[in-house]
Amino acid sequence: MFCFQCEQTAAGSACTGKAGVCGKKADTAALQDQLTSQLIDLAISARGNERYLTPAIDKMVLECLFATVTNVNFDDHVLTQLIDRVEREKARFNDKHSCQHDGCQSSTNYDISQLWNSNEDIRSLKSLILFGIRGMSAYAYHANVLGYHDKEVARFFYKALCAIGSQDAEMDTLLPVVLETGAINLRCMELLDKANTETFGTPEPRQVSLTVEKGPFIVISGHDLYDLKELLKQTDGTGINIYTHGEMLPAHSYPGINKYPHLKGNFGTAWQNQQTEFADIPAPVLFTTNCLMPPKPSYIDRVFSTEVVAYPGVTHIGEKRNFTPVIQKALSLGGYAKDMHFTGINGGKSVMTGFGHCTVLSAADTVIAAIKEGMIRHIFLVGGCDGAKPGRNYYTEFVQKAPEDSLILTLACGKYRFNDLNLGTIGGLPRLLDMGQCNDAYSAIKVAQALADAFQCSVNDLPLTLVLSWYEQKAVCILLTLLHLGIKNIWLGPTLPAFLSPNVLDFLVEKYNITPVSTPENDLTKMLSH
Missing domain, CATH: 3.40.50.2030 (Rossmann fold)
Structure with a gap:
């Protein structure tokens, strides 16, 4: 494998052995590279025929890019399914919409290893673009879940993928695309901000307790507010309390979410501590997005995932978001017999959130x-x-x-x-x-x-x-x-x-x-x- 997209990459250079520092195995890394290569192929096939791209194709591209973000998808079977989807879409696209303009490649077999082995400056700029659109795909995906789309944002993903796959790109042609990635990401973040506030209300400052009350509970991690809202609706009246974890903490500040009285507080700290913090809690944990660390055998049966998050052996909740398996697990485990007073890293008993713009x-x-x-x-x-x-x-x-x-x-x-x-x-x-x-x-x-x-x-x-x-x-x-x-x-x-x-x-x-x-x-x- 060759992977240097995260800060913790081996020796500050690249993960090249049998597994990455994040826990991703070499075979999984190879599938993610293959998936990226297929996306580049699709973008090149679509060049000149963007009018034929559909919201369904755009959504597939977001899902595939998001699946390659660090600590999201560790499941080879799921990645293989995504590769097959892109290959089928590319084949249909090439059959129906052969490119008409000069110099167009209607079919290609790009190999991402060409990027990893290219000139270091070209590799560096293309990596900035690739890793930038992987990150941006997460924001666009969350907005998409709430029904918010931006055609300019969607089309840029194809432009960026084409730039990555270009065989004759130079520094002076790649630098503008690097900065354009930043410009489009600003537009994308604005779209997500609008989606969240119009759906769940304007965030307000809120004190969040770190105490877990006695009785059954569920811990939910990640960024997807819609998943949390659905979980709160389905657990209303069940006697199950809900606690956020990690990236989900800001959800407490949204009026459309904190109106549920059984959203009680926050459990744990940042994502990298989950293997210790989740080791013996008497409750299930639901991951809605990154950052999932490989669950240990001692608690993998208590881990559930949604959206693009996947790990072998972890129960995945489908698009209909029927959280019954999570609810049943919470009820069977029963939670703590008494209130547990946890603290933050520095001993604090609560934290504040909600100071949005x-x-x-x-x-x-x-x-x-x-x-x-x-x-x-x-x-x-x-x-x-x-x-x-x-x-x-x-x-x-x-x-x-x-x-x-x-x-x-x-x-x-x-x-x-x-x-x-x-x-x-x-x-x-x-x-x-x-x-x-x-x-x-x-x-x-x-x-x-x-x-x-x-x-x-x-x-x-x-x-x-x-x-x-x-x-x-x-x-x-x-x-x-x-x-x-x-x-x-x-x-x-x-x-x-x-x-x-x-x-x-x-x-x-x-x-x-x-x-x-x-x-x-x-x-x-x-x-x-x-």
Whole structure:
């Protein structure tokens, strides 16, 4: 196998052995590469005939790309089925819609190994595009589930796949596609934000308990709010309580979801701790999206999946979302005999969430006044992915050592390193504002742009620093969006992506001043000196 799409890739270079660090086996990696190759073939076949693409084909492309994101699909049988679907669609497409324009390839047999073995700069730029659209496919998929579509977003996936499969692409032709990936992802995140708020209401700040009450319960993880809503409806009146986990925490802030009284709180911390945290809980766990770690034999019978998540031996809930097997398992296990008072990593008994762009911007006058009066000297956005690799305690220490006259915005599961800390208030606001998950990065962008407008300057001139941690492909597409917006001075860690060649990295450093994190003390000194 050859895989270097996540931050924890072996030796900071690439996973090349019998299995990846994420637990993905070489055979599974090969099937995911084959699936990607088939998608590139389909995109090349469709070039010049985009008018014949249908919403059903678009949905299939999203599902297939999403299945290749880290910690989503480990099931060879499911991946083989997806490959067969794409092959059949490509065959039908070629039979019915032969390409008419000059230079069109109506049929091809692209092999993704051509990408892994190509010139390192070309490989680097194509990898940015590929990993970017894999991450973006997750956002588009979630919006699609709620009935929200964007034709421009859908069509870009084919354009990007064609760029990846191009045999004569050069750096100067790939760089614009890299930045366009960021531009389209911004449009995609805006679509998802609209889908979530129009479906479930505008997020509101909410204190979320970390206590699990006695009696049967279900833990639900991932990002898909529709799955949670359906689970809440089907468990209403059963005596089963529901607890979010990991990426699902922000669901508590949506009025259309928190109206259910049996949505009780949050269990556990970030995704990489699940093998320990799920080991002996007397309840089932439902995964709606990534990040699934290979379940241990001791609890695999209590794990269920939906959507594109799949793992051998795990019961999968189909598109009709009949959660009866999960409910029956919860009732049979019975839950705890008494209330269990869990805490966050730092000992906190509850966490806050729900500071989306509408909430923060409603207090914009307060923030602006506090900045002008010197009460808020600086704003730090400390967000991104969490992971098991050493070095991520940097983000906890950074938040703890940030000056008391600074405001901390956070999003994504990296916040579990510090979201149970009590940092006090500033200017009438909590110093730590949880804006949601990676799906909610649009909120951070909206707030930054609003502050720039208020101070009549660019985002780069604000007393604002972005300190980002990355792990998988959704972090890649968010980074590309920030670059598309021209945002500079981003601090990135805990390590830089293995797929960035020295020349591409030099370009990003020179043009955007992307800086690798070092130590909280040194970095804070530099950030506050500008």
